Amino acid sequence: MRLTRKGLWGGIIREYREYLPEIEDGAITTLLEGNTPLIETVNLKDIFGDIRLLLKYEGLNPTGSFKDRGMTMAVSKAREEGSRAIICASTGNTSAAAAAYAARAGMKAYVLIPDGAVALGKLSQAIMHGALVLQVKGNFDEALSLVKEITRNYPVKMVNSINPFRIEGQKTGAFEVCEHLGHAPTYHFLPVGNAGNITAYWKGYKEYEKKGVISNLPKMMGFQAEGSAPIVLGHPVADPHTLATAIKIGNPASWQGALAARDESGGVIDAVSDEEIIEAYKLLASREGVFCEPASAASLAGAVKMKKEGVLNDGDTIVCTLTGHGLKDPDNAIKASPKPLKVPAELKKILVAMGL
Numbered sequence: 050m051r052l053t054r055k056g057l058w059g060g061i062i063r064e065y066r067e068y069l070p071e072i073e074d075g076a077i078t079t080l081l082e083g084n085t086p087l088i089e090t091v092n093l094k095d096i097f098g099d100i101r102l103l104l105k106y107e108g109l110n111p112t113g114s115f116k117d118r119g120m121t122m123a124v125s126k127a128r129e130e131g132s133r134a135i136i137c138a139s140t141g142n143t144s145a146a147a148a149a150y151a152a153r154a155g156m157k158a159y160v161l162i163p164d165g166a167v168a169l170g171k172l173s174q175a176i177m178h179g180a181l182v183l184q185v186k187g188n189f190d191e192a193l194s195l196v197k198e199i200t201r202n203y204p205v206k207m208v209n210s211i212n213p214f215r216i217e218g219q220k221t222g223a224f225e226v227c228e229h230l231g232h233a234p235t236y237h238f239l240p241v242g243n244a245g246n247i248t249a250y251w252k253g254y255k256e257y258e259k260k261g262v263i264s265n266l267p268k269m270m271g272f273q274a275e276g277s278a279p280i281v282l283g284h285p286v287a288d289p290h291t292l293a294t295a296i297k298i299g300n301p302a303s304w305q306g307a308l309a310a311r312d313e314s315g316g317v318i319d320a321v322s323d324e325e326i327i328e329a330y331k332l333l334a335s336r337e338g339v340f341c342e343p344a345s346a347a348s349l350a351g352a353v354k355m356k357k358e359g360v361l362n363d364g365d366t367i368v369c370t371l372t373g374h375g376l377k378d379p380d381n382a383i384k385a386s387p388k389p390l391k392v393p394a395e396l397k398k399i400l401v402a403m404g405l
């Protein structure tokens with residue numbers, strides 16, 4: 050973990066100021082995001098053999114996802130520019146982060162989310178932080194088009210990842226991985242939805258290489274859900290499907306950024322099925338003690354797939370970004386697990402149920 054100047058973490062803007070666009074002290078809006086752990090896996094050797102596999106656990110950010118890294122930048126910049134209100138379309142996590150950082154900045158947040166396709170924890174966050182939550186009867190892509198239209202005509206700042214400050218903030222995830230390892234990994238696996246994060250990580254790695262902090266670059270490995278895989282198919286998907294609602298996106302805004310990350314790094318953009326996602330999701334929780342949301346597990350599902358296909362080799366160092374916390378989506382967790390046993394308050398019956 051990075052040692053800070055004062056021994057206390059100041060959030061990504063203060064810690065990485067020399068790598069980020071300039072910003073006035075008074076505008077900085079932070080919940081001390083970043084500095085998340087890179088957890089070494091210890092119980093997946095039967096699958097990965099002598100590959101070193103680490104998990105960048107972004108669920109431990111203040112609102113439970115990697116979005117906080119980008120949102121501290123976007124909201125701070127909006128504040129510096131004198132904006133009074135921000136807006137985003139979201140599959141959930143961006144709306145949670147926007148709502149929290151807007152509350153902190155004393156700004157109004159408007160969030161457009163696809164009706165019925167946002168995990169419960171994320172919805173509860175946006176509402177609790179006081180955003181105006183508009184449940185659009187349409188999908189994420191439609192909501193994003195509407196947000197673009199609104200920001201063209203009204204003084205409301207867009208904080209989706211089309212806002213370049215979002216990408217700037219999110220690239221710090223790559224910085225932390227490099228500092229933790231002392232080098233870049235061989236492969237970096239990420240789930241891909243709107244494709245901002247893979248774009249941001251690749252930017253971060255390239256900047257650290259240019260500055261001489263690292264001397265190698267990873268291959269960027271992005272994974273979409275099979276029913277929402279426009280980049281893999283090579284065309285937008287009008288009606289995307291997947292139980293990983295965070296990445297249920299048919300026409301990603303940073304499509305070109307994802308292609309550049311893949312092509313410049315010699316990586317891959319591929320798809321995994323919902324079954325593979327759920328398998329990886331359960332594997333992380335039950336064997337490693339790490340609880341992420343389903344979309345996040347697409348990164349590990351991708352690594353398992355690449356291992357099976359013979360792409361990965363012993364001695365490789367692999368990082369999977371786990372983008373959001375498992376508590377974001379209690380419904381999918383409960384659905385994926387055996388039901389708890391109901392027992393009477395009687396010692397004998399409990400001992401029987403315990404097999405003792």
Ligand code: F0G
Pocket residue numbers: 114116138139140141142143144210240241242243244245246247295296342344345372373
């Ligand atoms: N994982 C999670 C948990 C996400 O919430 C998202 C995106 C992604 C992965 C994909 O990242 O879009 O940068 O490729 N969530 C956005 C949202 C779309 O609105 O919260 P990406």
